[in-house]
Amino acid sequence: MRGIIMHGKGDVRFEERPDPRVEQPTDAVIKIIAACVCGSDLWPYRGYDQPDHQKMGHEYVGQVESVGDDVTTVSPGDYVVGSFVISDNTCEICEAGYQSRCVNAVFVDGEIGTQAEYARIPHADGTLVALPGKPDDDLVPSLLAASDVLGTGWFAADAAGAGPGKTVAVVGDGAVGLMGILAAKQMGAEKIIAMSRHEPRQQLAREFGATDIVAERGAEGVAKIKELTDGLGAHATIEAVGTQESMMQAVRSTRPGGSIGYVGVSHDVELPGGELFFGLVHLHGGPAPVRRYLPELIDLIWNRTIEPGKVFNMELPLAEAARGYEAMDNREAIKVLLRP
Amino acid sequence: MRGIIMHGKGDVRFEERPDPRVEQPTDAVIKIIAACVCGSDLWPYRGYDQPDHQKMGHEYVGQVESVGDDVTTVSPGDYVVGSFVISDNTCEICEAGYQSRCVNAVFVDGEIGTQAEYARIPHADGTLVALPGKPDDDLVPSLLAASDVLGTGWFAADAAGAGPGKTVAVVGDGAVGLMGILAAKQMGAEKIIAMSRHEPRQQLAREFGATDIVAERGAEGVAKIKELTDGLGAHATIEAVGTQESMMQAVRSTRPGGSIGYVGVSHDVELPGGELFFGLVHLHGGPAPVRRYLPELIDLIWNRTIEPGKVFNMELPLAEAARGYEAMDNREAIKVLLRP
Incomplete structure (x- = not known):
């Protein structure tokens, strides 16, 4: 089969890779229906992380091809969405809702890579969620979004304590911020x-x-947020970038006692203890436990209550993924959907 | 009247200070029955903070001497305990339970200083809580603890999510850690x-x-905590020191999805964003909103359910406060009670 490999900074290629197959009794192999380029893929693309023949892609809607003997919740033919982190969904950390740090967690990026025609999904029962049936074509982008950006934005809003009566500030206008x-x-x-x-x-x-x-x-941004919140700051702030500037923007935009949900992958961030201490904010974030939210998100999408798929403003054949990376890198595209 | 002034690093003196008087209609003047030395007083004492003729002391049990015209909840003669931060207890931040960042917050240290014979307490209604009557002598140390170290330890445990079924790790064996x-x-x-x-x-x-x-x-401490928690780390970690070492100890001792309540005053702490991100912990802390907990804590003490006063293992006349600072500095005393 063929899939995307990032050979090095800015060097994205579509090429032959070994066909995935069931290796463990808990594995499933899925045919990828849709994948996409993530904002976090730009870190290696831009050379902040050092890519070295890395299998790319961690978002996916697929159809199950084959399953191992121990898989019970999905069967060949099922349409599925999964999280960008493999989880068994049974360990104590998963039980507490933190599947992205499952004791058996594997990041789909690198190990697996779903910008491809097929993918092996370990711990299929704990990672995948079966859809109610074959998704209508117009639902596919939204379901794909659930796999990471929607689930991540959802976690950030949850971690920030968004709710009735609350003022929420969102730092970052990429796909995750929008979600x-x-x-x-x-x-x-x-x-x-x-x-x-x-x-x-x-x-x-x-x-x-x-x-x-x-x-x-x-400072001007903070001043504006204060202006809009009786001088106090937001109750809940979502940080969806991952730089020093964006984290400090979030910390300073939040009122004492308020909460920051941060999901931008931290790059060279150092949080000043004193400012955090006297800020008296809550800070919670990291790789989102998307699997926790997937059943609910799939429901909202299936019922057409939400349409997160609007975040995709470019679609390309998988073979042309390199163009998609370029378009996201220069902010021409918010998010690029790829179809094998 | 007389009170304690820190002239500079390690230089603690008992000397004449102007008599406090009601200046605002929301003020009360209280006669101090008991005060004490706080672990945080050691930061200026050791020269980490630069003390310059600073009025010291922020914990207190007292008796009301006089009140301004707008004070309604305490009257002359009442026995009272108050928080180490002045708060109006009516602003939106106070209403949310974050009185230590009240829009009218004033730190008692520096501005007021309760290591003294008398003190002016602004926003008396919002800061002081009247006791049910004259406290028995053996209750005074515990009531004094409520003013800061108990309230602060309580906030840390609350912020860390301590509760039934939880494993709590406590970094720091000073008075606050013990509380x-x-x-x-x-x-x-x-x-x-x-x-x-x-x-x-x-x-x-x-x-x-x-x-x-x-x-x-x-690393050895972290390994021990992991050993005691099935390899996962504590659900809830209390950080009660405020150094880089202690904060990292707390972060690394906490399981993914777990929470850190940190109340050690941060000194030269820089939290590495990447480690925090992938740790997926909750972080909440700062100057404790003691006022939020005071009524409940006073109740528990009055009913003799808890005896936080055991944390005081030295008592001195206020005039000899310098000896108390020395004893805490060299860890001879855990906490020193001072009586005017």
Whole structure:
């Protein structure tokens, strides 16, 4: 079969890879129906992480081809969505809702790579969720979003304590930030402030539920957030970038006692203890336990209550993934869907 | 009247200060019955913070002398305990339970200083809690503890999510760490691991509810905690020191999805974003909103359910406070009670 390999910085190739097969009795092999490029894929693409012939891709909608003897919740022919982290969903950490740090966790990126025609999914019962049936074609982008960006934005909103009566600030207007807006809206937030300076993204932010847009950054951005919150700061702040600047933006935009849900993969971030201490905020984040939320998210999508798939504004054949990386790198595309 | 002034590093003097008087209609003036030296007073004492003729002391049990016209909840003659941060207890931040960051917050240290014969307490209604009557003499140390170390340890245990079925690790065997143990026990924690290498403190830790003692620090300390928690780490970790070492000890001792309540005043701490991100822990802490817990804590003390006052193992006349600072500095005393 064929799939995407990142040979090095900026070097994305579509090439032959060994056919995945069931290796463990808990494995499933799935045919990929749709995959995509993630904002986090840009870290290696830009050379911040050192890619070395890395199998790419960790978001996927698929159809089960074959399963190992111990797999009981999905069968060949089933349509499935899974998380970007393999989890057994039975260990104590999974039971507590932190499947992304399952004692048997494996990141799909690198080990597996779903920007491909097929993928082997270990711990299929704990990782995959079967769809109610064959998804209508227009649902596929939304289901694909559930695999990571929606689940991640949802976790961030949850970790930030978004809810009725709350003001939520969202730092980052990439796909995850936009999904954080959608999640905050679903959770009943009263005011949702999107920090964005890009007109098309501002528009999408509004579609997803943003009530206010703040284009300023740094101290000016913080001042604007304070202005919109009686001088106090947001109750709940979503951080969806992962840089020092964005984390400090989040910390400083949050009121004492408020919460920050951070899901941008941290790169060279050092949090100053003193400022955090006197800020008296809650901080919670990391790789989102998407599997926790998947059944609920699939439901909301299947019932057409939410349409997170709107976040994809470019679609390409898998063979042309390199163009998709380029388009996301130069912010021409918010998120690129790939079809094998 | 007389009170304690820290002239500079290690230079603690008992001297004349102006008599406090009601200045605002929301003020009360109280006669101090008991005050004490706090672990945090050692930061300026040791020269980490730069003391410059600073009025010292922020813990207090007192009796109201006089009140301003707007004060309604305490009257002259009432016995009172208050928090180490002045709060109006009516603003939106206070309403949310974060009185230590009240929009009118004033730290008692520096501005007021309760290592003194009298003190002016602004926002008396929002800061002080009247006791049910004249406290028995043996209750005074415990009531004094409520003013900061107990309230702070309680907040840390609460922020860490201590509760039934939980394993709580406590980093720091100072007064606040010990109070964290007492709090975790009251909250129903199943296993409480005290990190302590000092025999008398280990003993007190056990009295307050510790079930296990870990004397190791650093990587070895983390390994011991893992050993005691099926390899996963504590559900809830209390950090009560405030150094880089202790914060990292806390982060690394906590399981994914677990929580850290940190109340040691941060000094030169830089938290590595990447490790925090992949740790997937909750982090919450800062100056404890003691006022939130005071009514409940006073109740527990008044009913003799808890005896946090055991944390005081030295008592001195206020005039000899300098000796108390010295005894705490060289860890001869855990906490020193001062009587004017």
